[in-house]
Every structure is written in structure tokens, then in C-alpha cells.
Amino acid sequence: MSAELQIAAKVVELVRELAGRSAEAEVTVRHHALALTRFANSAIHQNVAEATTGVRLRLHLDGRTASGSSTLTSVDGLRSLVERTLSAVRVTPPDPAWAGLTKPAALHISAGHPGSGEHSGLAFGFDEATARATPDERAARVRAFVDAAGGLETAGYCRTVYVSAAFANTAGQAVEGRTAEAAMDGIARDAGADGVARLAASRLADLDGAALGARAAAKARAATAPAELPSGQYEVVLEPTAVADLLQNFAVFGFNGKSFVQKQSFAELGKEQFDPSVTIVDDPLGSRGEPAPGLPFDDEGTPARSLVLVRDGVTQAVAHDRTSAAQAGTESTGHGTSTSRSWGPYPSHPRLEAGPAPAAGSPGASAAVAESARPLVARMRRGLLVTDLWYTRVLDPKTLVVTGLTRNGVWLVEDGEIVRPVSNLRFTQSYPQALGPGRVLGIGGESVLLPGAWEDARYAAPALHLASWNITGNASG
Incomplete structure (x- = not known):
């Protein structure tokens, strides 16, 4: 039994002692x-590390629910947490949406893994070397990135994250697990033009700083002296770094169980809302034999599993915690978090399935093009190659109309060849419409694992060739 599970069990014991057997309680302990090693002006300027163990208690008593948290893990600290939460629950309003506790259930491994079935969650898919990575190991990757940029100004970070967690409740569920992750994100700058390269991995050893630095530098060099283009509808190839933004917005606003129940999501189960080439799977456990990127259970103790959100263009599921599942008349999909009752549960490890490997192509300035995007660019008649999207904001959650800007490199493509760089563009586009039936012209042959805006999110994204993208402005306004 891990130290985290011992702490969780102790809190459950204290709840029974102080609140009585009628209290329902769930406890999450997370170490x-x-x-983080950060660099700017091509030199490391900050190396920081922090490690905390937090305890979160959610207590339901006499029809009321309250939560409390603490970083004090001594017996006195845990007793104080239970006492404070018990005092709070007695003065909170009734909670008619309380969906009860997760019953005892075994954790699983995705069917794609050897040894599928019950699993403790402690060892599978966990890289000890990443969890214990040193500043020197991260610095070596930063040095390789900077050297590979060939004298261009660089900035970014290399980080490692280790999480060990446990869950216990008064219904008898008790599970534990751990995970490790590494990520690198950096830019190179040439005459005011930026190029980017980023990657996430379950092993620090899989991050090649030199390859990432060379990619960022090639993009920056190819993006200097950009021209402006008029507004209008453009055929586009979105590189994986841009597609990650689509997956994030699909997850948070579209496949969110609370939004779905409240009819604020575009998702309509059983309807062909996407092109038949589109399949999206939330995959916290990993299903391709790679180490699992997430914990094997959620903050309500529900075992995590792969969830098919879209299959061959047909929307099949949204993410649920226990509350939204009860409201929708279904079961939790294992997406409960400390904030899911307020913000809604959403997929945090979505993967857009890669397409069949297209015929190879050699577009101009190919070193600046992500590998999986090259064959897509080679068959584009006239359109845009887009590296990255940023500052995206949802204008209408129901149709998922998003506005935002391009970043870190845009190029005009004619007859499969990159002809010139383009200045950054503003767009206003419905994301589901862009991937609607008949509008996906191609999907790259490889899904790339990318870090999300939040530490617990990962996006596996291939390049996308889309028939139309709505450009509404350029760098001049």
C-alpha cells in the first residue's frame, strides 16, 4: 500500500469516527x-522544482455536500481537515444532484496492452527515470535545442512531472496509481519570425532536443519577410500543433458531459457530425503499447478507460462524472475531477486517429513542415499551411464557433509547393463544421503527442487537410 493510500484510508477512518456511519465521503490524495527548466535568449535562466502532497475530502451528510483540502498529512492535520469539512457541510444548502459514491471496482488496462485486465495501477506504463529526472538531464536537452538552432535566438522550457495518487471512499473503493510525463516546448527567432517545436512523452528519453531545435529554426528561417493575404475562405493544412487546439476546444466545450446535459454542446449522439475519416478517442491509459499518459482512475474513484467519442464521423459519447452521468441517465466514464461538478467533465487525453500514410511528397522548404503534414501539403492546389493556433476564444459554445490567430509560421501553398510565408491571420471558424462530412481532405499518417494548456491534458494530433477555413483578418487588422 502506497503512502498516499494509507493517508486516504486514515481520512475515511476519521470520517467514520467523527461523522458517523451515515456520512458518505471520498478522499483523493495526490503527490x-x-x-521545470526554462530558457530565454538561448540560455537557461530558471530551474525550479516543487513537490507537494495534497489531500481532498468531499463529504455528503444529511443531503448536503461540502469539500475541503489540506497539505497537512499528519494525524492532527487530517483530523482538522475532517472537522472543518464536517462543520462546512452542516451549513451548506441541500444538494439534490448528489449521485452517490463509486462502488468497489477494479482498475483496467486498455485492451491494446499485453496483460489486459485488472491492474494495480502502480507500475504499468510508468518510467522511473522520468519521475527522477535531474536538472542536468533537462539542461542537456535545452543545450541540444539551442545548438541545433544554429545561432538563432531561442526560448522555451523542458519539464518533467511525477504524480502518485490514491483514492478511497466510505463505500469501500480503494485504488492507487502513478504516472510520469515529460514535455518540451521551444521557439527560435529569425528577423522577427518565430518557429516552434513542441512534444510530450511519457519518457524524457523520447525527447530529442536537437531535432526539436532544428525544426523550430527551420520554421523561423522559412517564415521571414511574410506577405499579407486578404480575408476569405482558404483550403488549409493544419500541422499537429494547430490541431491540438481543435482537440482542446472539442474536449472542453463539445464532449463535456455537463454542457451536453445542459444542451450547450454541439454533440448529438448517434449523428454523423464529422467526416467519415474522423475518429476521436479519449485514451488516458494508452492503447498502442505506449506508456499510459494518465492515472488509471478519476477523482471519484471511477476506473479510467478508453472512450470512443467519434467513430467514423459519428458522435458516440461525451465525458461524464457521476453527477452529469446521473442527469443523462447513464454511467460515469471516469472523468470526475475536483472541478467537474462546476466546470463539467471533459476528456483530457483525446486522440484524433491518424489516417493511412499518404503518398510521399516534397513541398518546397520541407524542413519547415511537420513530417506528417508534408504529403498533405504536396497535394494542395492553393491554400495555407498553418503551424499553430493561439489566443483562441469560443464565440458560440453550441456551434463551437471559435476566433483566434495563427502563430509561429504560415505559408501560402500553390500546386503542392510552398511559395512564400504569410503574416499571421485572424480566423473565425466553427470547428465541427470545419471537420464536417466531406470537408476533411486528408489526415496525416502519425498522431503526435503534445502537451496541453493544463498539466493534466495531453493531445495526440495528426496533421489535417481541410477544404475550407474562414480567414477574417490579417496582421494589419
């Missing part, structure tokens, strides 16, 4: 260690 989180983050180490």
Missing part, C-alpha cells in the same frame, strides 16, 4: 512533483 505532485513538477520540475
Whole structure:
């Protein structure tokens, strides 16, 4: 039994002692260690590391629910947490949406893994070397990135994260697990033009700083002296770094169980809302034999599993915690978090399935093009190659109309060849419409694992060739 599970069991014991057997309680204990090496002006300027163990208690008593948290894990600290939460629950309003506790259930491994079936969650898919990575190991990757940029100004970070967690409740569920992750994100700058390269991995050893630095530098060099283009509808190839933004917005606003129940999501189960080439799977456990990127259970103790959100263009599921599942008349999909009752549960490890490997192509300035995007660019008649999207904001959650800007490199493509760089563009586009039936012209042959805006999110994204993207402005306004 891990130290985290011992703490969780102790809190459950204290709840029974102080609140009585009628109280329902769930406890999450999470040890989180983050180490971050940051660089700017082509030199490391900050190396920080922090490790905290947090305890979160959610208590339901006499029809009321309250939560409390603490970083004090001594017996006195845990007793104080239970006492404070018990005092709070007695003065909170009734909670008619309380969906009860998760019953005892075994954790699983995705069917794609050897040894599928019950699993403790402690060892499978966990890289000890990443969890214990040193500043020197991260610095070596930064040095390789900077050297590979060939004298261009660089900036970014390399980080490692280790999480060990446990869950216990008064219904008898008790599970534990751990995970580790590494990520690198950096830019190179040439005459005011930026190029980017980023990657996430379950093993620090899989991050090649030199390859990432060379990619960022090639993009920056190819993006200097950009021209402006008029507004209008453009055929586009979105590189994986841009597609990650689509997956994030699909997840948070579209496949969110609370939004779905409240009819604020575009998702309509059983309807062909996407092109038949589109399949999206939320995959916290990993299903391709790679180490699992997430914990094997959620903050309500529900075992995590792969969830098919879209299959061959047909929307099949949204993410649920226990509350939204009860409201929708279904079961939790294992997406409960400390904030899911307020913000809604959403997929945090979505993967857009890669397409069949297209015939190879050699577009101009190919070193600046992500590998999986090259064959898509080679068959584009006239359109845009887009590296990255940023500052995206949802204008209408129901149709998922999003506005935002391009970033880190845009190029005009004619007859499969990159002809010139383009200045950054503003767009206003419905994301589901862009991937609607008949509008996906191609999907790259490889899904790339990318870090999300939040530490617990990962996006596996291939390049996308889309028939139309609505450009509404350029760098001049």
C-alpha cells in the first residue's frame, strides 16, 4: 500500500469516527512533483522544482455536500481537515444532484496492452527515470535545442512531472496509481519570425532536443519577410500543433458531459457530425503499447478507460462524472475531477486517429513542415499551411464557433509547393463544421503527442487537410 493510500484510508477512518456511519465521503490524495527548466535568449535562466502532497475530502451528510483540502498529512492535520469539512457541510444548502459514491471496482488496462485486465495501477506504463529526472538531464536537452538552432535566438522550457495518487471512499473503493510525463516546448527567432517545436512523452528519453531545435529554426528561417493575404475562405493544412487546439476546444466545450446535459454542446449522439475519416478517442491509459499518459482512475474513484467519442464521423459519447452521468441517465466514464461538478467533465487525453500514410511528397522548404503534414501539403492546389493556433476564444459554445490567430509560421501553398510565408491571420471558424462530412481532405499518417494548456491534458494530433477555413483578418487588422 502506497503512502498516499494509507493517508486516504486514515481520512475515511476519521470520517467514520467523527461523522458517523451515515456520512458518505471520498478522499483523493495526490503527490505532485513538477520540475521545470526554462530558457530565454538561448540560455537557461530558471530551474525550479516543487513537490507537494495534497489531500481532498468531499463529504455528503444529511443531503448536503461540502469539500475541503489540506497539505497537512499528519494525524492532527487530517483530523482538522475532517472537522472543518464536517462543520462546512452542516451549513451548506441541500444538494439534490448528489449521485452517490463509486462502488468497489477494479482498475483496467486498455485492451491494446499485453496483460489486459485488472491492474494495480502502480507500475504499468510508468518510467522511473522520468519521475527522477535531474536538472542536468533537462539542461542537456535545452543545450541540444539551442545548438541545433544554429545561432538563432531561442526560448522555451523542458519539464518533467511525477504524480502518485490514491483514492478511497466510505463505500469501500480503494485504488492507487502513478504516472510520469515529460514535455518540451521551444521557439527560435529569425528577423522577427518565430518557429516552434513542441512534444510530450511519457519518457524524457523520447525527447530529442536537437531535432526539436532544428525544426523550430527551420520554421523561423522559412517564415521571414511574410506577405499579407486578404480575408476569405482558404483550403488549409493544419500541422499537429494547430490541431491540438481543435482537440482542446472539442474536449472542453463539445464532449463535456455537463454542457451536453445542459444542451450547450454541439454533440448529438448517434449523428454523423464529422467526416467519415474522423475518429476521436479519449485514451488516458494508452492503447498502442505506449506508456499510459494518465492515472488509471478519476477523482471519484471511477476506473479510467478508453472512450470512443467519434467513430467514423459519428458522435458516440461525451465525458461524464457521476453527477452529469446521473442527469443523462447513464454511467460515469471516469472523468470526475475536483472541478467537474462546476466546470463539467471533459476528456483530457483525446486522440484524433491518424489516417493511412499518404503518398510521399516534397513541398518546397520541407524542413519547415511537420513530417506528417508534408504529403498533405504536396497535394494542395492553393491554400495555407498553418503551424499553430493561439489566443483562441469560443464565440458560440453550441456551434463551437471559435476566433483566434495563427502563430509561429504560415505559408501560402500553390500546386503542392510552398511559395512564400504569410503574416499571421485572424480566423473565425466553427470547428465541427470545419471537420464536417466531406470537408476533411486528408489526415496525416502519425498522431503526435503534445502537451496541453493544463498539466493534466495531453493531445495526440495528426496533421489535417481541410477544404475550407474562414480567414477574417490579417496582421494589419
